[in-house]
Amino acid sequence: MPTAPKWVNDAFETLASSMMRTVEVVGTTTITPQLKKIRFQGDFKTLRFEIGYSISFRINAKDTRHYTVSYGNCEEGILEVIAHIHGNAPGSNFMKQLKPGDVVKMAIPFGPKQYDPEIKKQLIFGDETSLSLMLAFLPVLQQNKHQYQFYIELNEENISVPKILGLDNYTVFSKHEVFRNKEKIRELPIFKNGDWKNANIVLTGNINSLQNFRKVFKEHNHKGKPFVKGFWLEGKKGL
Incomplete structure (x- = not known):
């Protein structure tokens, strides 16, 4: 509340x-x-x-x-x-x-459960508001030898932050571009083959971005149920 x-x-x-x-x-x-x-x-x-x-x-x-x-x-x-x-x-x-x-x-x-240790591949998506979550995931993913990726959309002034924080296996996207356009999302490497169909997916950050990402996962018949948690929305106070 x-x-x-x-x-x-x-x-x-x-x-x-x-x-x-x-x-x-x-x-x-x-x-x-x-x-x-x-x-x-x-x-x-x-x-x-x-x-x-x-x-x-x-x-x-x-x-x-x-x-x-x-x-x-x-x-x-x-x-x-x-x-x-x-x-x-x-x-x-x-x-x-x-x-x-x-x-x-x-x-x-x-909070709810977001990590499933039984699933080998893990994809965590978000933005500046999701960096805490990614840092919490990182040591566990490394220790348990998962295949993992962090997809992060950031403002230009924060592009270097993932490196500063010590994240790895990350891809940075400019805000308000790829994840506001489902056609661009469909071009992402994870949708080019079936390797990530069974991955544990965690979608956080901006509601518009994660909803678009989730819809494309559904189009590709993703096997798992993504965890989805919006942290903010333009013009909306205090999610």
């Missing part, structure tokens, strides 16, 4: 207090003017962390925003996120001003 009346948010924090944690910002790194890595420390020993889990913050009386965890170590009490800082938006302003020493409340990590 990104936006709700103040009394609803107040009630949630009171009635679901076991789902809340007080955390401290212990580190921040500006990757680009649009991307910021934030490290939080708290008591997470009773929690578990899975790929794709997100945490949420109440950024003002009515608004809550969710951020995918890029790295989690519950034993050490550490969680990290990559926040997309874009424009004068409530979530962006909240994350932009966070600095070491700040103490905030967050809802504990949660």
